[in-house]
Amino acid sequence: MAHEDDPHGLDRASYQPSSGTAVAVTDPVRNPELPPHRERMTDKDPAAMKRAVRTIYTLFYISVAGSLWAVAAYMIFPIESGEIPAIRDNNLFIGLGIALALLAIGVAAIHWSKAVMSDKEHTEARHPTRGTDATRAGAVAVFEAANEESGFGRRTVIRGGLFAALIASILPAITLFRGLAPENTPERPNAGNPVYLLSHTMWKPGMRLAKDPEGTPIKASEVTLGSAVHVIPEPLAELSHEEGYLEEKAKAIVLLVRMLPEQITETPERATWSYDGIVAYSKVCTHVGCPVALYEQQTHHLLCPCHQSQFDVSDGAKVIFGPAARPLPQLPIEVDDEGYLVAQSDFTEPVGPSFWERH
Amino acid sequence: MARQTKRRSTGRRSPWAATALIGIGLLITGGVYAGASGAMAATEPDTATATSLTIEDGKKLFQANCATCHGLDLQGTENGPSLYGVGAVAVDFQVGTGRMPLQMQGPQAPQKPVQFTDEQILAMANYVQSVAPGPDFPDPEILDGEGDVARGAELFRINCAMCHNVAGAGGALTEGKYAPALTEVSALHIYAAMVTGPQNMPVFNDMYLTDEDKRDIISSLLYIQQTESPGGFKLGSLGPVAEGLFIWIFGISTLIGITVWITAKSN
Numbered sequence: 001m002a003h004e005d006d007p008h009g010l011d012r013a014s015y016q017p018s019s020g021t022a023v024a025v026t027d028p029v030r031n032p033e034l035p036p037h038r039e040r041m042t043d044k045d046p047a048a049m050k051r052a053v054r055t056i057y058t059l060f061y062i063s064v065a066g067s068l069w070a071v072a073a074y075m076i077f078p079i080e081s082g083e084i085p086a087i088r089d090n091n092l093f094i095g096l097g098i099a100l101a102l103l104a105i106g107v108a109a110i111h112w113s114k115a116v117m118s119d120k121e122h123t124e125a126r127h128p129t130r131g132t133d134a135t136r137a138g139a140v141a142v143f144e145a146a147n148e149e150s151g152f153g154r155r156t157v158i159r160g161g162l163f164a165a166l167i168a169s170i171l172p173a174i175t176l177f178r179g180l181a182p183e184n185t186p187e188r189p190n191a192g193n194p195v196y197l198l199s200h201t202m203w204k205p206g207m208r209l210a211k212d213p214e215g216t217p218i219k220a221s222e223v224t225l226g227s228a229v230h231v232i233p234e235p236l237a238e239l240s241h242e243e244g245y246l247e248e249k250a251k252a253i254v255l256l257v258r259m260l261p262e263q264i265t266e267t268p269e270r271a272t273w274s275y276d277g278i279v280a281y282s283k284v285c286t287h288v289g290c291p292v293a294l295y296e297q298q299t300h301h302l303l304c305p306c307h308q309s310q311f312d313v314s315d316g317a318k319v320i321f322g323p324a325a326r327p328l329p330q331l332p333i334e335v336d337d338e339g340y341l342v343a344q345s346d347f348t349e350p351v352g353p354s355f356w357e358r359h
Numbered sequence: 360m361a362r363q364t365k366r367r368s369t370g371r372r373s374p375w376a377a378t379a380l381i382g383i384g385l386l387i388t389g390g391v392y393a394g395a396s397g398a399m400a401a402t403e404p405d406t407a408t409a410t411s412l413t414i415e416d417g418k419k420l421f422q423a424n425c426a427t428c429h430g431l432d433l434q435g436t437e438n439g440p441s442l443y444g445v446g447a448v449a450v451d452f453q454v455g456t457g458r459m460p461l462q463m464q465g466p467q468a469p470q471k472p473v474q475f476t477d478e479q480i481l482a483m484a485n486y487v488q489s490v491a492p493g494p495d496f497p498d499p500e501i502l503d504g505e506g507d508v509a510r511g512a513e514l515f516r517i518n519c520a521m522c523h524n525v526a527g528a529g530g531a532l533t534e535g536k537y538a539p540a541l542t543e544v545s546a547l548h549i550y551a552a553m554v555t556g557p558q559n560m561p562v563f564n565d566m567y568l569t570d571e572d573k574r575d576i577i578s579s580l581l582y583i584q585q586t587e588s589p590g591g592f593k594l595g596s597l598g599p600v601a602e603g604l605f606i607w608i609f610g611i612s613t614l615i616g617i618t619v620w621i622t623a624k625s626n
Contacts, residue, residue, distance in 0.1 A: 038624070040624075040625045040626060041625075041626045042625065084589035084590070085589055088589055088590065092591075110620075110621055114624070114625040115625045119624075119625070211567065213513060213514075213517060218567075219566075221566075222564070222566035222567060223567070224562055224564045224566075225562070226556050226561060226562040227556070227561050227562040227563065227564055227567060228561035229567055230517050230518055291521065293521040293522075294521050294522050294530075294532060294538075295561055296532060296533065296536065296559035297559055297560065297561045297562070298559045299533075299559065301533055303532060303533050305521060305530070308533075310533055321533075
C-alpha cells in the first residue's frame with residue numbers, strides 16, 4: 001500500500017519534522033528602519049549649492065545650444081548631392097545636436113532633483129488592501145441598484161441581443177483574415193494546401209539542372225572534380241517575382257558536387273541517383289531551413305552557417321554534427337541525350353525543416 | 360571644506376573620464392585601422408613573365424624547398440599531394456601568399472610572410488607547369504577590375520559569400536579550418552583560388568564560372584577593397600554579430616553607468 005514506498009511513515013498525518021539544532025528566533029527579519037538622514041554637501045555648503053545650481057542651468061543652456069546646432073547642421077550639411085557621404089554627414093551632425101539637446105535636459109533634470117531639490121525622507125505606512133465592511137456593502141448596493149434600474153438581469157431579451165451583437169462583431173475580422181490565406185484556383189490547384197506546397201518543389205522528371213542565377217544548363221562534363229555548383233531548375237530563371245520566383249527558388253535550390261565514384265557511399269536503392277560521382281543535394285538545411293553551402297572539397301563535409309550542422313556529402317548527406325534531424329534530401333539525377341544533367345524526379349521527401357506532418 | 364568638496368566631486372567624475380578615454384581610444388584605433396586597411400588594399404603583384412631565372416633554376420628551387428613533401432618528380436608523398444596538373448597559377452598562389460612552404464601540418468595552411476622573390480616563385484611555377492601542365496596565368500584583362508561590379512557581387516553572393524562573408528571578411532569552417540578574408544588578396548590570387556580550389560575551397564572551373572564571370576567577381580572584390588565604407592565604422596564587416604557585441608558591451612555598459620548615477624545619492 002502507500003507505506004510500501006514510505007517505510008519511515010513520513011506521509012502520516014501526525015508526522016512533525018524535527019527542528020534539529022536550530023534556535024527559534026521570535027523576529028527573524030528585523031525592520032531595518034530608515035538610515036539616518038545624511039545632509040548633502042549642497043545642504044551644508046552654500047558655495048556647493050551655488051555650484052550645483054550653476055551646473056544645472058548651464059546644462060539647460062547647453063541643451064539650447066544643441067538644438068540650435070541641429071538646426072544649423074541641417075543647413076550646413078545639406079543632402080543636395082544625394083551621395084552617401086553627404087547623407088552620412090547630415091545625419092551624424094543633426095543627430096549629435098539633437099542627442100546633446102535631449103541628453104543635457106535629462107542630465108540637468110536628474111542633477112536638479114538629486115542635488116538641489118529637498119531630499120528629506122518621508123515614511124508613508126501601508127494600509128490593508130481590503131476595504132471596510134461599510135465600503136464593501138456600499139459597492140454591492142450600487143451594483144444591485146444599477147441592475148435594478150437598467151433591467152440587465154430582468155430584461156433577458158435585450159441581454160440576449162447584446163451578447164449576439166458582441167459575438168457577431170468579431171465575425172468580419174475572422175472573415176477578413178481568412179481571406180488573406182491563399183486558396184486553390186484552377187491555375188494553381190494546390191495554392192491553399194500548405195502540406196502539398198511544403199512537400200513538393202519545382203523539380204520534374206527530365207528538368208535540366210541549371211546554374212544559379214542565369215539558368216544556363218549544366219553538362220556533366222563541365223562539373224570537374226572538387227567543384228561545387230549552385231543549381232536551380234532550368235525554367236526557374238524565367239519566372240518573375242510575381243509568379244513566385246523566390247518561393248520556388250527557396251525550395252528548389254540544389255548543390256551539385258563531384259567526387260571520385262569510389263569515394264561515395266550509396267545505399268542500393270539510391271545507387272542510380274548519382275551520375276559518375278556527381279551528386280545533387282537540397283541546399284535547404286533540415287534544421288531550420290538555412291541555405292547549407294559551405295562545402296569543403298577535401299573532407300566532402302557541408303556546413304550550415306546558422307547552427308553548425310554538418311552533413312557528409314560522400315555518405316548520403318547524413319548528419320555528422322549539429323542540430324539537424326535528418327540528412328539533406330537527395331535529388332536523383334541522370335544525363336540526357338545531349339549530355340546535360342537532368343532530374344529523374346522531384347525530391348522524394350519534403351525539403352527543409354520539420355513541419356506538422358514531417359518530423 | 361570647499362577644497363574637500365572639490366576633490367570628492369573630481370573623484371566622482373573619474374569613471375566618466377575613463378569611459379571617455381576608452382571611447383576616444385576606440386575612435387582613434389578604428390580610424391587608423393580604416394585608413395591603414397584602405398591604404399594597403401589591392402597591392403597588385405607584377406605578373407609579367409619576363410624573368411632571368413630559367414625552368415632549370417625553378418627545378419632546383421623546387422627540389423631544395425618542396426620536394427621533401429611533394430616528391431622529387433612532383434609525384435607527392437604521404438606528407439604532401441602530387442602536383443601533377445595543378446598548374447603555374449596554383450604555385451603562384453600557394454607560394455606567393457606564403458602558404459607554402461608549409462611550416463607544420465595542421466587543419467589549414469595559414470598565410471605567412473612570403474619566403475621567395477617574385478622571380479623565384481615564377482621560376483618554380485614555370486617548372487611545375489613544364490612537368491605536367493595545369494591552369495596557367497590568366498589574360499591580364501581578367502584581373503583589370505573593370506568588369507561589371509554588380510553582376511560580380513551577385514555571383515559572389517551565390518558562390519562565395521556563404522564561406523567568405525558577403526563583404527569578403529572571411530569566416531569559420533569546421534575543425535579549425537576557415538575561409539580567409541579577401542580584403543587584402545590580390546586579383547591574381549583571387550583568380551588562382553577560383554581556378555585551383557586550394558585546400559578545402561571548391562574549384563570554380565572555366566566552364567562553371569567563365570572568364571567574364573571571374574572578371575566580374577574580381578572587380579567586385581577589388582571594388583570592396585578600394586571603396587571607403589560610407590556608413591561609418593565597419594566593425595570588420597562581420598555583420599550583426601559584431602554590431603550586436605559592440606552595442607552589448609558599450610551601449611549596455613553606458614546604460615548601466617547612467618542607471619547607477621541616477622540612483623546614487625548626491626554627496
